[in-house]
Amino acid sequence: MKTLICNEPFSIEYIERDKPVCESNEVLLKVKAVGICGTDIHAFAGRQPFFSYPRVLGHEISGVIESVGADCKSSKVGERCAVIPCIPCGVCPACEDDKTNCCENVSLYGVHQDGGFSEYLSVLESNLVKLPDSISDSQGSLIECFSISAHAVRRAEVKKGQRVLQIGAGPIGLAAAAIAKAEGAELVVADVSEERRLHVEKVLGIKTLNPLVETYVEDLKEAFGGRLPCTVMDATGNKGSMSRSVDLIRHGGKIVFIGLYIGDLVLDDPTFHKKETTLLSSRNATRQDFERVIELMSSGAISEDIMKNKDYDFATVGNAYQTDVVENKTLIKGVINFH
Numbered sequence: 052m053k054t055l056i057c058n059e060p061f062s063i064e065y066i067e068r069d070k071p072v073c074e075s076n077e078v079l080l081k082v083k084a085v086g087i088c089g090t091d092i093h094a095f096a097g098r099q100p101f102f103s104y105p106r107v108l109g110h111e112i113s114g115v116i117e118s119v120g121a122d123c124k125s126s127k128v129g130e131r132c133a134v135i136p137c138i139p140c141g142v143c144p145a146c147e148d149d150k151t152n153c154c155e156n157v158s159l160y161g162v163h164q165d166g167g168f169s170e171y172l173s174v175l176e177s178n179l180v181k182l183p184d185s186i187s188d189s190q191g192s193l194i195e196c197f198s199i200s201a202h203a204v205r206r207a208e209v210k211k212g213q214r215v216l217q218i219g220a221g222p223i224g225l226a227a228a229a230i231a232k233a234e235g236a237e238l239v240v241a242d243v244s245e246e247r248r249l250h251v252e253k254v255l256g257i258k259t260l261n262p263l264v265e266t267y268v269e270d271l272k273e274a275f276g277g278r279l280p281c282t283v284m285d286a287t288g289n290k291g292s293m294s295r296s297v298d299l300i301r302h303g304g305k306i307v308f309i310g311l312y313i314g315d316l317v318l319d320d321p322t323f324h325k326k327e328t329t330l331l332s333s334r335n336a337t338r339q340d341f342e343r344v345i346e347l348m349s350s351g352a353i354s355e356d357i358m359k360n361k362d363y364d365f366a367t368v369g370n371a372y373q374t375d376v377v378e379n380k381t382l383i384k385g386v387i388n389f390h
Contacts, residue, residue: 052067052068052069052070052169052170052171053065053066053067053169053170053365053366054066054067054068054107054168054169054170055107055108055168055169055365055368055369056105056106056107056168057094057095057104057105057106057107057108058104058105059097059104059105060094060095060096060097060104061095061096061097061373063095063369063372064369065369068169070171071171071172071173072173073118073119073120073173074120074173075120075121075122075123076120076122076123076175076176076177077120077123077173077174077175077176078116078117078118078119078120078123078126078132078173078174078176078179079116079117079118079119079171079172079173080112080114080115080116080117080132080134080171080172080173080174081114081115081116081117081170081171081389082112082113082114082167082169082170082171082172082389083113083114083115083131083188083191083192083388083389084112084113084114084188084189084191084192084386084387084388084389085109085111085112085113085166085167085168085192085365085386085387085389086111086192086193086195086196086384086385086386086387087109087111087363087376087382087384087385087386087387088110088111088196088222089221089222090108090110090161090162091108091109091161091168091376092376092377094106094108094162095108095372095373095376095377096377099162100313102162103163106161106162106165106166107161107165107166107167107168107169108161108166108167108168109160109161109166109167109168109169109387110134110136110159110160110161110162110166110167110195111136111167111192111193111194111195111196112133112134112136112160112161112166112167112172112174112192112195113131113132113133113134113182113188113189113190113191113192113194114131114132114134114167114172114188115129115130115131115132116128116129116130116131116132116179117171119176120176122176123176125176126176126179130181131181131182131184131188131191132174132179132180132181132182132191133179133180133182133191133192133194133195133341133345134160134167134172134174134178134179134180134195135178135179135180135195135336135337135338135341136159136160136161136162136166136178136195137151137152137154137157137158137159137178137335137336138157138158138159138160138164138175138178139151139154139156139157140154140155140156140157141154143155143156149337150337151337152202152334152335152336152337153334153335157335160172160174160178168365168369168387170365170389180194180338180341180342180345182345183345183349185349186345186348186349187355188388189355189359189362189386189388190348190354190355192386193355193358193359193384193386194341194344194345194348195336195341196222196223196226196358196384197226197230197344197347197348197353198336198340198341198343198344199223199226199309199333199335199336199340200223200224200226200227200229200230200286200309201226201230201336201340201343201344201347202333202334202335202336202337202340203223203227203284203286203307203309203333204227204230204231204234204284205339205340205343206307206331206333207231207282207284207305207307207331208305209231209234209236209282210234210235210236211234211235211236212235212236212237213235213236213237213280213281213282214236214237214239214275214278214279214280214281214282215231215236215237215238215239215280215281215282215283215284216238216239216240216241216271216280216282216283216284216299217231217238217239217240217241217284217286218240218241218242218262218283218284218285218286218287218292218296219241219242219285219286219287219288219289219292219309219310220240220241220242220244220247220248220250220251220259221247221286221383222358222383222384223286223309223310224240224242224284224286224287224309225250225251225254225255225357225358225383226353226357226358227284227286227309228240228251228255228257229255229353229357230344230347230353231284232255232257233347233352233353236282237275238255238257238258239257239258239259239260239271239274239275239280240255240257240258240259240260241259241260241261241262241267241271242259242261242262243261243262243263245261247383248260248261250383254356254357255357258274260274262292268298268299271299278301279299279300279301279304280299280300280301280304281300281301281303281304281305282300282304282305282306282307283296283299283300283304283305283306283307284306284307284309285306285307285308285309285310286309286310287310288310288311288312289310289312290312290314290316293308293310293312293316294316294317294318296308296318297318297319297322297323297326297328298319298322300326300328301326302325302326302327303326303327304326304328304329305328305329305330305331306328306329306330306331307331307332307333308330308331308332308333309333318330355386358383358384359383359384359385359386360381360382360383360384360385361379361381361382361383361384361385361386362385362386362388363375363376363385363386363387363388364387364388364390365387365388365389365390366390368387
């Protein structure tokens with residue numbers, strides 16, 4: 052089989068490998084589509100913490116089952132699936148509490164072990180989510196990305212009629228806004244990029260704001276009828292943005308950090324206490340989130356068109372990965388298609 056492997060930072064090449072042989076609890080998946088995540092870009096550029104090389108990238112995976120291990124009881128050859136990339140240990144306190152997304156010893160396909168930039172991949176049966184016929188292979192590959200956002204929206208306990216500010220309009224922020232809107236929230240999206248703000252208004256019909264203008268807080272209040280939002284979801288991973296979030300919620304409000312900042316954050320404690328702020332982080336996703344995304348996608352409430360703006364062919368994407376993917380400033384979300 053053909054595999055695209057990242058040998059070290061700034062070095063990616065096609066190699067030939069034998070098809071993997073399934074363990075008894077695994078299926079052999081013929082990969083059909085893989086979404087390109089920021090992780091796949093940062094790993095190539097040597098900016099991904101705790102990353103080891105060589106590595107086959109790709110953790111946003113959809114495919115069709117080609118063979119099943121002896122102990123696999125719920126999977127059949129020919130079934131189409133998306134992959135939950137997080138492989139939990141099953142024995143740590145988080146796993147025992149069914150919080151497998153934040154397992155103490157979690158391993159991810161495409162990060163800690165080889166992933167989907169390959170024609171075939173052995174996957175634990177327990178990490179498969181069946182895809183209905185109404186969802187294409189390309190859509191299936193983006194379920195993982197949407198699920199990260201669905202988990203954050205679930206953590207935020209977004210309800211119909213609530214006022215929510217989504218900060219950051221990259222793929223995760225776009226998906227979070229789309230899912231919160233599907234859950235009935237009243238949304239505003241803030242992003243420093245005019246291009247992204249225009250994209251949000253075009254594909255989601257949501258009002259946008261520039262957080263860099265002096266009147267940002269006043270504009271935010273005006274957008275919500277004179278009040279600050281009850282919930283802020285921040286997907287920027289930006290220290291300044293995240294530190295400022297407590298100023299943007301109403302009293303009794305909630306903050307959910309989706310994006311990760313590598314370092315210390317400082318919040319103004321008097322403001323934090325005065326507002327009796329609820330502060331949450333959100334990491335990865337669980338099967339419940341994957342299933343919710345499939346429901347929303349099947350109903351048409353969310354669509355891959357919200358974020359996907361580029362298709363790649365697996366046979367050629369590796370030839371110009373740096374220029375066509377890593378350095379492509381117009382890329383919002385790309386999907387690699389297999390034939």
